[in-house]
Amino acid sequence: MNIDLKEMTQLAPIFRELFKGYHLSRSEPEPYAQLSNLQDQYRALFKALGFELVCDPRGFYYFVPEQMGAQVNKTAQRLALFTFILVEHLADQGRDPLAVLDGGSLGRDELPALLDKYRDLFLQAEVTTQDELEEKVIRRLTQLGFAEDSNGVYRFLPPMHRFLDVCLSVQQDRDLAASLHSSDLPLPAPELIAEEESEDEIILIEEPSEAPVEESEEDALARAIAAEKELEA
Numbered sequence: 001m002n003i004d005l006k007e008m009t010q011l012a013p014i015f016r017e018l019f020k021g022y023h024l025s026r027s028e029p030e031p032y033a034q035l036s037n038l039q040d041q042y043r044a045l046f047k048a049l050g051f052e053l054v055c056d057p058r059g060f061y062y063f064v065p066e067q068m069g070a071q072v073n074k075t076a077q078r079l080a081l082f083t084f085i086l087v088e089h090l091a092d093q094g095r096d097p098l099a100v101l102d103g104g105s106l107g108r109d110e111l112p113a114l115l116d117k118y119r120d121l122f123l124q125a126e127v128t129t130q131d132e133l134e135e136k137v138i139r140r141l142t143q144l145g146f147a148e149d150s151n152g153v154y155r156f157l158p159p160m161h162r163f164l165d166v167c168l169s170v171q172q173d174r175d176l177a178a179s180l181h182s183s184d185l186p187l188p189a190p191e192l193i194a195e196e197e198s199e200d201e202i203i204l205i206e207e208p209s210e211a212p213v214e215e216s217e218e219d220a221l222a223r224a225i226a227a228e229k230e231l232e233a
Contacts, residue, residue, distance in 0.1 A: 001040065001041065001044045003041045003044055003045055004041070007038060007041070008034070008038060008041065008042070008045070009034065010030055010031045010034040010035075011042075011045075013031055014031045014034070014035060014042070015046075017031070017145075018046075018051070018053070018061065018062065018063045019051075019063070021062075021063070021144055022062075022143070022144055022145045023060050023061070023062045023144060023145035023146060023157075023159035023162075024060060024061045024062070024145060025059055025060040025061075025145060025157050025158045025159055026059060026158070027145070027148060027157050028145075032061075035055075035061050039055055043055070046063070051063050051064075052064040056158075056159075056161070056162075058158050058161050059158040060145070060157070060158045060159045060161075062145075062159070075140055077125070078125040078126075078127070078136060078137060078140075079137065079140060079141060079146070079163060080163050080166045080167075081121065081124065081125050082125070082137045082141075083101070083160070083163035083164065083166070083167055084166075084167050085114070085118045085121055085122075086100070086101065086106070086114075087101070087164075087167050088118075089114055089117065089118070098164070100156065101156045101160045101164055102156065102158070102160065102161070102164075103155070103156065103157075103158075104155070104156060105150075105153050105154060105155040105156065106153075106154045106156070107152065107153055107154075108134075108152035108153070108154070109152070111130050111133055111134070111138075112130055114133075115127075115129075115130055115133055125137070138154060141154070142154075144159075145157060145159050146159045146160050146162075146163070147160070
């Protein structure tokens, strides 16, 4: 494939965001528009660099983690559990979970009641206070492109479908269990499993390391450009 780097004017910001685990959607209009228009070129370039770009038809882009066989990391587990809690909470209130988690919003003032109602589940995620909920969950959702914080109103973005898919899978398992057993039997929410014991194949996001990485974003980007020049030679 002929890759024209001159057309890829958003290459640096796109690579920088995807490299750190961010999910690009329409909330980033310029990078998203260029990814959509030059999707094949970007996929080819990133593949040459060693990254797999996923183009989800529901309107977002992300890199597949390098270690596909790795266990679900703590952040991914925590965010998936939070989504499960939200789905249950919204359904109990008579609100459509999909309408809220697909472009809808949740107010910061709703967090205390949510935390109190599902305290036992949040304990699994090592979340015991509202500050921890905002730091370990909400802030990570915004950092990774799953939500936006607008003065205490959290608006959910299309990448939330990744966690909704997990919730749907869990619900299907629960429905199957209900059909096989008495309706009186409890159907608990999924528990967070210690990473060294997990066999879950769902890889959502990579935990960013605080230690220095061997290759910086700039070095990796430079390597991508050099690889493209070799292809043209």
